[in-house]
Amino acid sequence: FERAIALEHDVRGMGARIADPHDDEAATLLATVKRAGFGDRELAQMAGVDAESVRLARMELGLVPGYAMVDTCAAEFAAETPYFYATYAASGSEPELPPVQRPAALVIGSGPVRIGQGIEFDYCAVQAAAELREQGWQAVMINSNPETVSTDFDASSRLYFEPLDPESVRSVVEAESPTSQNGEPPPLLPAFVQFGGQTPLNLAESLSAAGIPLLGANLETIDQAEDRIRFANLVESLGIPQPEGGMARSIEEALALADRIGYPVIVRPSFVIGGLAIDFSYSPSDLVGQLARATVVDPDRPVRIDRYLEGVEVDIDAVADGDTVLIPGLLEHIERAGVHSGDSVGMFPPQTVSVSDQELIVAAMDRIVRALDVNGLVNAQFIVRDDGVYLIEVNPRASRTVPFMSKVTGVPMVKLAVRIALGEKLADMGWPNGLLPPPPFVAVKAPAFSTAKLRGVDPSVGPGMQSTGEVIGIHKDPRVALAKAMQGAALIPPRPGAAGALALLSVADRDHHALPRVARALAKAGYRFAATIGTAGELSKLGYEAEVVAKVGEKPIAGQTAILDMIADGKVRLVVNTPSPKSGPVRDAIEIRLAATAMGILCLTAIETAVAAAEALDPDLRDGLAEVRSLGEWVPNPGVPRAALKS
Numbered sequence: 001f002e003r004a005i006a007l008e009h010d011v012r013g014m015g016a017r018i019a020d021p022h023d024d025e026a027a028t029l030l031a032t033v034k035r036a037g038f039g040d041r042e043l044a045q046m047a048g049v050d051a052e053s054v055r056l057a058r059m060e061l062g063l064v065p066g067y068a069m070v071d072t073c074a075a076e077f078a079a080e081t082p083y084f085y086a087t088y089a090a091s092g093s094e095p096e097l098p099p100v101q102r103p104a105a106l107v108i109g110s111g112p113v114r115i116g117q118g119i120e121f122d123y124c125a126v127q128a129a130a131e132l133r134e135q136g137w138q139a140v141m142i143n144s145n146p147e148t149v150s151t152d153f154d155a156s157s158r159l160y161f162e163p164l165d166p167e168s169v170r171s172v173v174e175a176e177s178p179t180s181q182n183g184e185p186p187p188l189l190p191a192f193v194q195f196g197g198q199t200p201l202n203l204a205e206s207l208s209a210a211g212i213p214l215l216g217a218n219l220e221t222i223d224q225a226e227d228r229i230r231f232a233n234l235v236e237s238l239g240i241p242q243p244e245g246g247m248a249r250s251i252e253e254a255l256a257l258a259d260r261i262g263y264p265v266i267v268r269p270s271f272v273i274g275g276l277a278i279d280f281s282y283s284p285s286d287l288v289g290q291l292a293r294a295t296v297v298d299p300d301r302p303v304r305i306d307r308y309l310e311g312v313e314v315d316i317d318a319v320a321d322g323d324t325v326l327i328p329g330l331l332e333h334i335e336r337a338g339v340h341s342g343d344s345v346g347m348f349p350p351q352t353v354s355v356s357d358q359e360l361i362v363a364a365m366d367r368i369v370r371a372l373d374v375n376g377l378v379n380a381q382f383i384v385r386d387d388g389v390y391l392i393e394v395n396p397r398a399s400r401t402v403p404f405m406s407k408v409t410g411v412p413m414v415k416l417a418v419r420i421a422l423g424e425k426l427a428d429m430g431w432p433n434g435l436l437p438p439p440p441f442v443a444v445k446a447p448a449f450s451t452a453k454l455r456g457v458d459p460s461v462g463p464g465m466q467s468t469g470e471v472i473g474i475h476k477d478p479r480v481a482l483a484k485a486m487q488g489a490a491l492i493p494p495r496p497g498a499a500g501a502l503a504l505l506s507v508a509d510r511d512h513h514a515l516p517r518v519a520r521a522l523a524k525a526g527y528r529f530a531a532t533i534g535t536a537g538e539l540s541k542l543g544y545e546a547e548v549v550a551k552v553g554e555k556p557i558a559g560q561t562a563i564l565d566m567i568a569d570g571k572v573r574l575v576v577n578t579p580s581p582k583s584g585p586v587r588d589a590i591e592i593r594l595a596a597t598a599m600g601i602l603c604l605t606a607i608e609t610a611v612a613a614a615e616a617l618d619p620d621l622r623d624g625l626a627e628v629r630s631l632g633e634w635v636p637n638p639g640v641p642r643a644a645l646k647s
Contacts, residue, residue, distance in 0.1 A: 003036070004036065007032065007033050007036055007038070008046055010029055010033075011029065011033060011038075011043055011046040011047055012046050012047065014026055014029055014047060015047050015048060016047060016048060016049050017047075018030055018043060018047040018049065018054065018057070019044075019047065019049045019053035019054050019056070019057045020057065021056075021057045021058075021060040021061050026057075027057075027061055030043075030054075030057065030058055030061070030063065031061070031063055031088075034058065034063055034088045034091075035088040035089060039165065039167055040054040040055050040058075040167050041165070041166075041167065051167075055167070062091070062092060063088070063091055064091055064171065064174070065086035065087060065088055065090070065091060065171050065175075066086070066087060066088070066089070066090025066091050066092070066093045066095070067084040067085065067086055067087075067090065067095065067096070067160070067172075067175055068084065068085055068087050068090055068096070069082050069083065069084055069096045069097065070082070070083040070084070070085065082096075082097060082158060082159070083151075083159050083160075083161060084096075084158070084159065084160050084161070085160070085161045085162065086160075086162055086168065086171060086172075095175065097158075099175070099176045099177060099178050099189075100138040100140055100157055100158055100176060101138055102138070103136070103137045103138070104137055104138035104139070104140060104157070104176070104189060105132055105137055105138075105139065105140070105189065105190050105191065105192060105215055106140045106141075106142060106169075106172065106173060106176070106189050106190065106191040106192065107125050107128050107129050107132070107139055107140070107141050107142075107150075107156065107191075107192050107195060107196075108125075108142055108143075108164060108169060108191060108192065108193055108195075108196050108199075108200035108203065109121075109122065109125045109141060109142060109143030109144075109145070109148065109150045109151075109164070109196045109200075110122050110124075110125060110143070110145075110148075110150075110196040110197045110199055110200070111143065111144050111145060111164045111196070111199045112144065112145050119148065119149075119469070120197075120399075120400040120401075120402065120403050120404075120470075121195070121196050121197035121398060121400065122145075122148045122149055122150050122196075123149070123402075123403040123414075124195040124196070124197075124377075124398040124402055124403070124414050125141070125143070125150045125195045125196050126149050126150050126155050127195075127406075127412070127414035127415060127418075128192055128195045128414050128415075128417075128418050129141055129150070129155055129156045129157075130155075130415075131412075131414065131415040131418040131419065132418060133156075133157065134415075135418070135419065135422060137422075138157040138158070139156045139157045139158075140156065140157060140158045140159075140160070140172070140176055140189065141155065141156035141158070141159045141160070142159075142160040142162050142164070142168075142169060142172050143159070143160075143161070143162075143164070143196075144161065144162060144163050144164055146161065158176075160172050164196075164199050164200065164203065165203075166203055166206035166207065166210075169191070169203060169207060170206075170207065170210050170212070173188050173189045173191065173207075173210075173212050174188070176189045177189050188210075188211055188212050188213065189212070190212070190213035190214070190215045191207060191212055191213070191214060191215065192214075192215050192216060192217070192418075192421065193207070193214055193217050193397075194216055194217050194376050194377055194396070194397040194398055194417070195377075195397070195398050195414060195417075196398075197397065197398065197400075198397070201217075201222060201226075201396075201397050204217060204219055204222050205219060205222075205223075215421040215422075216375055216376035216417055216418070216420060216421030217375075217376065217396070218373060218374075218375065220373075221372045221373055221374055221375075221396050222396055224372060225372055225394050225395065225396045226395075226396075228247055228268065228302065228303070228304035229247050229302060231393070231394065232245075232246075232247070232304065234368075234371060234372070235368065235391055238364075238367050238368060238371055240364045240367065240368065240391050241388050241389065241390045241391065242306075242390055242391050242392070243306040243307050243308075243309050243383075243390055243392070244261050244306065244307045245257070245261060245265070245304060245305050245306030245307060246261075246304075246305060247302040247303070247304055247305075248302055248303055248305055249302045251288060251291055251292075254267075254287060254291060254303065254305055255284055255287060255288070257305050258281065258284070258287055258305055259284070261305070261306075261307040262307060263281065263282055263283060264280050264281060264282045264308045265280070265281050265287070265305050265306060265307060265308060266279070266280055266281075266305070266306050266308050266338065266463060267279060267280075267281060267287070267290060267291070267303055267304070267305055268303065268304040268305075268306070268393070279462065279463055279464060280308060280338065280462065280463065291303070308337075308338060309337060309383050309385060309390060310336050310337060310338075310385070311336065311337050311383040311384050311385035311390075312332060312333065312336070312337070312352060312353060312383065312384040312385075313332075313333040313335075313336070313337040313338075313339075313341070313344070313381060313382070313383055313384075313392075314330050314331065314332050314333070314350065314353060314361055314381070314382045314383075314384060315330070315331040315333070315341050315346065315379065315380075315381055315399070315401050316330050316331070316361060316362075316365050316379070316380050316381075316382065317329075317331075317377065317378070317379050317399055317401055317402055317405050317413065318365060318369055318374075318377075318378050318379075318380075319376065319377060319378075319411075319413050319416045319417055319420070319426065319431075320369045320370075320374045320375060320376070320378060320420075320426075321375055321420045321424075321425050321426050322373065322375055323425060323426070323427065323433075324425070324426040324427055324431065324432070324433045325365070325366045325369050325370065325433055325434070326411070326416070326426055326431050326432065326433065326434075326436075326644075327362055327365060327366075327434060327435045327436065327644075328405050328406075328409040328411040328413065328436055329348050329349060329405060329408075329409050329435070329436060329438065330348070330349065330350050330353070330358055330361060330362075330435075331346040331347070331348050331350075331401055331404075331405065331445070332346065332347050332348070332349075332350035332351060332352065332353055333345065333346055334346070334347060334482075334608045334609070334612060335461065335606040335608045335609060336606070336608065337383045337392075338462060338463060339461045339462060339463070339606060340461070340462065340463055340464060340465040340466075341381065341399075341400065341401065342400050342447060342465040342467050342470075343447050343449075343461045343462075343465055343466055343467045344447065344461070345444065345445065345446050345447070345482070345485065345486070345491075345608075345609060345612060346401070346404075346444065346445040347442060347443075347444050347478065347481075347482065348404075348405070348408055348409075348438075348442070348443045348444075348445075349438035349439075349442070351442070351478055353384050357384050357389055358435075360388075360389045361382050361384075361389055362434065362435045364382070364389065364391055365380055366434075368380065368391065368394055372394065372396060374396050375420055375421065376396075376417040376420055376421060377396075377397060377398045377399070377402065377413060377414070377417045378394060378395065378396050378397075379394070379395045379397070379398075379399030379401065379402075380392075380393065380394045380395070381393055398413075398414065398417075401445070402414065404443075404445045404470070404472065407472065407631060407635070407638075408439070408443035408472065408474065408634075408635065409436065409439070409635070410635045410637060410638035410639060410640065411431075411436070411638075411639075412638065412639050415639075416429065416431065429641065430641035431641045432641070432642075432643055432644040433644060434644035434645060435644055435645050436642060436644055436645065437642070437643075437644075437645050439634075439635070440476065441474055441475060441476050441481070441634055442474070442475060442476070442477070442478040442481040442482075443472060443473070443474045443481060443634075444472065444473040444474075444478075444481045444482050444484070444485035444486075445470055445471075445472060445485065446470060446471050446472075446473065446485035446486055446488065446489035446491060447467035447469070447470050447489060448467060448468060448469035448470055448471060448488075448489045448490065449466060449467050449468065449489075449490075450468045451597050451603075452597070452600060456594065456597075456598075457597075458590050458593055458594065459593050459596075459597055459603050459605065460577075460579070460589075460590070460593055460605040461605055461606050461609075470489070471485055471488035471489045472485060472488075472631075473485030473486070473487075473488060474629070474631075474634050475624055475627070477621075477624055479615065479618070479621060479624075480621050480624030480625060480627075482612050482615075482616065483612075483615070483616035483618075483621050483624070483625055484624075484625060486612055486613055486616045487616060487625065490602075491602070491604070491609065491612075491613050492602075492613050492616045492617065493527075493573055493574035493602050493613060493614075493617070494573050494574075494602075495525065495526075495617060496525060496526035496527055496573070497526075500526045500527065500528050501526065501527050501528070501573040501574070502527065502528050502529070502530055502571050502572050502573060502574075503522050503527045503528070503529055503530070503572070503573065503574040503575075503576065504529075504530045504531070504549070504563070504566065504567065504572045504574070504575045504576070505518070505519075505529060505530070505531040505532075505535045505539070505546070505576045506531065506532040506535055506551075506563070506575075506576070506577045506578075506589070506592060507531075507534075507535045507538070507576060507577075507578050507607065508578045508579060508607075509534065511578045511607035512535075512538050514607045514608070514610075514611050515535070515538050515539070515542065516542055517611045517614070517615065518576065518607070518610050518611055518614050519539055519542055519544050521611070521614035521615045521617060521618065522574075522614045522617070523544060524617075524618065525614070525617035525618070525619075527573075527574070528545075528547075529544055529545065529546035529547070530546060530547040530548075530549050530561075530566060530572070531546040531547070531548065531549065532548070532549060532551050532563065533548055533551075536548045547561070548560055549561050549562065549563040549566055550562045550563060551563060552564065552589070552591050552592060563592060564591060564592070564595050567592070567595040567596055567599055567601065568595065568599065570599065572596070572599075572601055573601065573602075574601065574602050574604075574613075575592065575593070575596040575601055575602070575603040575604070576603075576604050576607075576610045577589055577592050577593055577596075577603060577604075577605055578605055578606065578607045578610070579605070593605065
């Protein structure tokens, strides 16, 4: 660290001279700091120049990284897929291998597997590389995470372990491009940016500016979908309903906008991943605090502020080629809108959305995809309410629901997107326009959380993603499919023994409508109840006794137990805590949730999830839960085209 600090001090002292290739002292320092691992962008910020000037200076000096090979077979025999890493120690050396044979393309992976950017995107990158090779192309993979399938020895033709930033990706492209002939610049290796999630998509602009061809992606499409202002204007021009809202370029504008449309509001910055920096604000102080913590708000980086609409959220994935928009199916969230799609339980086909509303969603999706001129994968989210269907957002890339929908529909979405990028048409491949008919079963996607290993992290679900995996449950009976998924995701409370078990309920007023289903299912399974005073009163009206507990911060009266003490005693087996949509209760209830997770108690914060978890305990479902079939038995002909539904 001392050396890095000293080098940073030297760069700052050198200032703009660092970008002068004819300054010997500056050139020596530039070579030193590049070998020490400093990036062009960091050096530019230190020196007060732009990153391109630093890049041009080192290019003129011949200061480019070399790529050393990791022999994955330890010299016992020829490695099938060589691994490479960049090092300036090899700058100027002959490359260990020439560029891959053409045709070839670069697949940019998803980077570190972290909350919000998980293995779902790695699946898409792997499928893309496999299809490229199937089509006779060489697949060059760049990814920074060695713990993924995309970095397995047989997942690509050539692999680079490199950071996913513009400088590193550009250097790999240049290393894999043939040397110039007759003074002409070499044709650069084309790249896919739509299969690794938001990380590679955010590189599209810089890669395109560097002259790197983007396969299956249009920079204009990406910008129009990701830029909140342009997207809102496009949706309005198409006549597709969207929540009331607007753009704010300053905190003052944000406060005025939120005051006009009314709290609570949902704040959405542009170009974000996994719901990062997206959150609800319940008051002006909430909004100011959120904007200060989460993002910078200025004329160049406005945020979208929308009125929060309660309703049923529906995810929709499509594959498009400019002429055909293929929609494999719709995925209905069981939690109310506002829970991130990665943290919600999804049911395919939809179970409560009417056919007419599904047709509205499909029609709107077709219009927006054609207006954006999408070629490849695209995902959108809609909210279905009694007063209509509203479009929330569109992502012109692979979504985290692509692996699930591909498996349960048999539509190889990633492979189709690759073939479209290479020039094929869906119609020529036998795939129709529109929504495909639903299968004779129900498939459920349930999120898996690592709460037990992440003590001290609030387990409440909301617009920011927290899950670290997902499972699938399939059955002809929707109840069994849901129970299978909930059980696989460890979202079902323990089954009570002969002595029964205790469930602690603290349910917001707006969720009391679902309390009869929760209480009935838990009581049938053998649970007794403890509850805060309001929830206990509702349970009493339903005919269920409940031990009243004192809320957080309240002094227990005679016969009561403080809610945190009851959790700490170890008697509670399940906590259902759905906070009110107000700033105070949302913040205060975190103590309940953290106390539950600290004791290893399942804590559910969405009433819809609680209903599903409770009803999964139904003894009548046991035979269905024990029924096991392979995915191939449920989906016997994956990849085979079929006709779409008639509208």
